[in-house]
Amino acid sequence: MAAGIDDIAIYIPRLFVDARDFAKARGMDPDKLQRGLGVSKMAIVDTNQDPACMAANACLRLMERNKISPKDVGRLYVATESSLDESKAMNSYVIGMLEQIYGDGSFEHCGGIECKFACVSGSYALYDNSNWIRAGEAEGKYAIVVVSDIAKYDLGSSGEYTQGAGAVAMLLNDNPRIMTFDPKITSTSIKNEYDFYRPFGKETPIVHGQYSNLLYMIQIKKALMTYKEKALSSGLIKLNEGETILDYIDFVNMHLPYSNMGKKALAYLLRHEWRNLPRWKKIIDKMGMQEPIPKDPRGTIESVLADEEFMQKDHQFTKIFTMTEEFQEIYDSKLASSLIASRMVGNLYTASLYMGFRSCLEFEFQKGTDLEEKRFGFGSYGSGSSAMVFSGRIMPTYKEMVRDMNLESEIGNRIKISLEEYEEIHENKRGPTENILDSKKEFVLVEIENKPEMRGQRTYVFRE
Ligand code: CAA
Numbered sequence: 400m401a402a403g404i405d406d407i408a409i410y411i412p413r414l415f416v417d418a419r420d421f422a423k424a425r426g427m428d429p430d431k432l433q434r435g436l437g438v439s440k441m442a443i444v445d446t447n448q449d450p451a452c453m454a455a456n457a458c459l460r461l462m463e464r465n466k467i468s469p470k471d472v473g474r475l476y477v478a479t480e481s482s483l484d485e486s487k488a489m490n491s492y493v494i495g496m497l498e499q500i501y502g503d504g505s506f507e508h509c510g511g512i513e514c515k516f517a518c519v520s521g522s523y524a525l526y527d528n529s530n531w532i533r534a535g536e537a538e539g540k541y542a543i544v545v546v547s548d549i550a551k552y553d554l555g556s557s558g559e560y561t562q563g564a565g566a567v568a569m570l571l572n573d574n575p576r577i578m579t580f581d582p583k584i585t586s587t588s589i590k591n592e593y594d595f596y597r598p599f600g601k602e603t604p605i606v607h608g609q610y611s612n613l614l615y616m617i618q619i620k621k622a623l624m625t626y627k628e629k630a631l632s633s634g635l636i637k638l639n640e641g642e643t644i645l646d647y648i649d650f651v652n653m654h655l656p657y658s659n660m661g662k663k664a665l666a667y668l669l670r671h672e673w674r675n676l677p678r679w680k681k682i683i684d685k686m687g688m689q690e691p692i693p694k695d696p697r698g699t700i701e702s703v704l705a706d707e708e709f710m711q712k713d714h715q716f717t718k719i720f721t722m723t724e725e726f727q728e729i730y731d732s733k734l735a736s737s738l739i740a741s742r743m744v745g746n747l748y749t750a751s752l753y754m755g756f757r758s759c760l761e762f763e764f765q766k767g768t769d770l771e772e773k774r775f776g777f778g779s780y781g782s783g784s785s786a787m788v789f790s791g792r793i794m795p796t797y798k799e800m801v802r803d804m805n806l807e808s809e810i811g812n813r814i815k816i817s818l819e820e821y822e823e824i825h826e827n828k829r830g831p832t833e834n835i836l837d838s839k840k841e842f843v844l845v846e847i848e849n850k851p852e853m854r855g856q857r858t859y860v861f862r863e
Pocket residue numbers: 428430431432434435436518557558559560561595606607608609611612615654655656657659660663714746748780781782
């Protein structure tokens with residue numbers, strides 16, 4: 400039985416911080432954010448928004464536009480790394496909100512859990528729910544997977560300019576109108592790491608930025624190697640002399656903590672895949688530079704990062720490589736459209752990869768590209784750390800789903816906030832009711848209980 404994505408809905412908070420204002424306030428060159436990292440705007444939650452209400456808002460949009468009622472939904476999974484409680488799953492908050500619309504107990508039959516593995520957990524949730532469908536357990540019902548996060552870093556830290564917030568809800572079934580996942584090739588890698596983590600009680604993560612960049616690429620490369628073995632042994636992809644697996648992936652979607660991470664990762668993977676092919680010699684000749692090798696090629700990530708001479712040369716090599724027409728051709732045709740949304744909203748952690756997928760669908764459709772039967776490859780990464788690589792094919796029916804996608808109108812009228820307002824929200828100096836926006840047709844948080852016996856209980860309402 401097939402399984403895949405039938406439809407996608409998004410919810411992005413309307414408040415944003417402009418990268419230029421931000422750079423000015425922190426004494427940085429705005430070009431570092433806009434050109435260096437690919438960040439133009441960072442979506443920021445209002446005081447009356449949290450990851451649960453963003454998830455519920457995305458779910459409601461998904462259900463309303465597909466005219467689905469709770470009885471059609473067998474599973475509702477929420478993947479997040481902005482958990483609200485150590486025990487109570489975010490699903491229960493989401494179901495509580497949806498039942499304000501659909502009636503008390505309307506989701507009673509529906510199963511689901513909150514999933515955690517940093518930014519990769521949404522991909523595990525998609526995979527597990529696809530297998531629930533493939534196993535025939537769904538009995539005609541849909542699964543909904545919602546990925547929702549607030550990417551929040553310490554004020555003044557290097558992570559602060561890679562923040563953002565938002566939710567993506569995906570409808571899964573056995574006859575999907577957008578994309579069917581390729582079966583039996585989903586591949587993972589996993590390793591105990593401390594590149595980025597958030598200890599209990601801490602609102603912001605502890606981050607080793609450059610370490611996390613390199614680890615992300617190494618882990619995805621490992622998962623890609625397993626994907627390659629599976630795709631070749633299952634006959635899904637057949638390679639001729641001088642070809643690479645990436646030749647058979649029409650569009651590449653990467654986890655996007657910031658938009659340019661997609662470009663960085665693509666360059667890394669292409670270097671790895673092309674290195675032993677005849678085309679590489681031609682590229683190297685044109686570049687006029689040999690690929691640098693670290694002093695200790697079998698060393699650790701720390702030793703590679705500490706090898707300053709290698710790092711500097713490797714940086715230069717990557718820069719020149721990304722300017723070659725061979726790289727540019729792949730970048731423009733396979734990756735660029737998936738990066739547009741990330742520039743506009745920032746990091747969404749678990750939701751970043753899927754916002755990138757949606758971005759690719761929307762902007763390729765606008766360009767008039769025919770996506771039917773095209774293979775999309777996904778590189779999902781979660782710190783801590785695990786990567787997942789998988790793929791899917793676009794269904795002939797995708798146009799009816801993609802035609803109306805419009806990121807700007809779906810976000811709505813965006814409001815730029817000042818750095819003072821941003822810092823007040825960031826430092827939790829305003830209570831839930833001191834919101835900036837006047838929300839309509841969405842769930843908002845109105846109260847968090849303080850009484851000891853009810854501490855942490857959250858009340859949400861739907862604003863008409
Ligand atoms: N004009 C133009 N470009 C400039 C510039 C300028 N004035 N100054 C710097 N740049 C460029 C740099 O050359 C660099 O680009 P390349 O990598 O292509 O060379 C880019 O801007 C960034 O510069 P730095 O690497 O010096 O930036 P940094 O060290 O200040 O911070 C970061 C970058 C490490 C990503 C940091 O923002 C961070 O720690 N972010 C949070 C962690 C993160 O996102 N890690 C990503 C992998 S882990 C993951 O993916 C999980 C997750 O979601 C968090």
